[in-house]
Amino acid sequence: MSSFIFNLFPMYFIKFNPILLYHSLGKNSNFEKNIDHVDLEVLDSTLKTMKKYFKFVFIDEYITAKDKSKLGVITIDDGYKNVIDEALQVFEYQNIPITIFINSSTFEGKIFWRDKIRYIIDNHLEKEFISNSKLGNVKNFYRDTKSPNINSAIVDKKLDLFFEQNNIKIEQSLCFNSKKYLIKHPLIMYGNHTYSHYVLSSLTKDEQYIEISKTKLFLQKQDINLSNVFSIPFGGIDTYNQDTVDIVKDLGYKSMLLSRSRLNNPTKDTFFIERIMLKDNDLSFIKKAYFLSLIKDD
Ligand SMILES: [Zn+2]
Incomplete structure (x- = not known):
């Protein structure tokens, strides 16, 4: 089914790139609903199919690449532990590079x-x-x-x-809470997804600056491969504002990642990068995202 779709729309993929966005990746989900979780078997089969059509590179390589045709990128937001504990073996086996965008407040024991x-x-x-x-x-x-x-x-x-x-305690943080999750690995880069994952546009400029710069500093102190790209929490058009853009540029980031279910058009803008979330291995989602980007591109 999926290869059929790619054969039908081959020319589109020369122009547009799938920058995939994942969150929790593992054997089972920890919540009943409202969590963007993908099981390992689904991840494995999606990657296998996509590898036939795309060459996966780090997001930073993608941004600087002169020829972006047939490039694909995996980004993973929020730093769920299962990404390192369970999913990393899938990426290693398939030899696919990933960039993990973390929230550094969870390293201080805070719950997402x-x-x-x-x-x-x-x-x-x-x-x-x-x-x-x-x-x-x-x-x-x-x-x-x-x-x-x-x-x-x-x-x-x-x-x-x-x-x-109410004396409620969430005992276990599902997100990275120890430096053992920050590993220097040839297939992993780490990037900034802010300190607390707040809706940046709901904050004052000073609050936004603290949210973004704190995590930048935290990441710089670790012995890891660092991404020069910033991932906006929630990633919608209303979740950031001009203050966000100014701060992100001031802090030296090259691009900002959105999450609006669209393929990225490499000929447009290299500062704002569009991403797609795949929840299952129905890759027709990519086809849909393409048409969506045709209609609603702004
Ligand atoms: Zn996020």
Whole structure:
């Protein structure tokens, strides 16, 4: 099925590149819903098929490559432990380079705030949390808590308070919380995905600067291969603003990664890079993403 699709649209792939975005990759998901998890078998078969058509390179190599035709890139956001513990062997076996964009707050023992949101949903505590935290009019808890109109740092503080008051402890961090996850490996580069993964456009410029520069400093201190690319938390067009762009450029980053389910057009812009999230091995998603980019390209 997938090779059939590629044979039908070969010329498009000379022009457009799949920059894939993954999150949790492992044998099983730790949450029931609202998690972008992909199982190892699915990952393995997707990569196998794509390797027939694309040459996978690091995102930094892709950006500087003069001839980008037939290049593919794997990026992995949020630094889930299972990427190193379980999925790395798949990438090693297939000899595919990956860039992992981390949030450095989890190395200080903090729990990824979206995992706190998922905990509240899985345990049916939304109503209690909303009334307790006076968040106002919330219709869709998962979505509204990542709105640019609600300061993420404030939501996170309210989450901590709620967890404390109710004596809830998320014992285990699913994301990197120790330097053993930062390894110098020929197939791995690490990049900046901010300190806390807040919606940057919901923050003040100073707050944004702290979020981005803290993780830059943290990464520079490690003995790892460093990416010169910045990955915007959530990656939507409303999740960053001009302040973000100014800070990212000031800090010396060459590109910003979006996540809008589109193939990247290498002839357009090398500062903003489009990515696609693959949840299953139905690669027709790429075909769909291509048409989407034709209609809604802005
Ligand atoms: Zn992320």
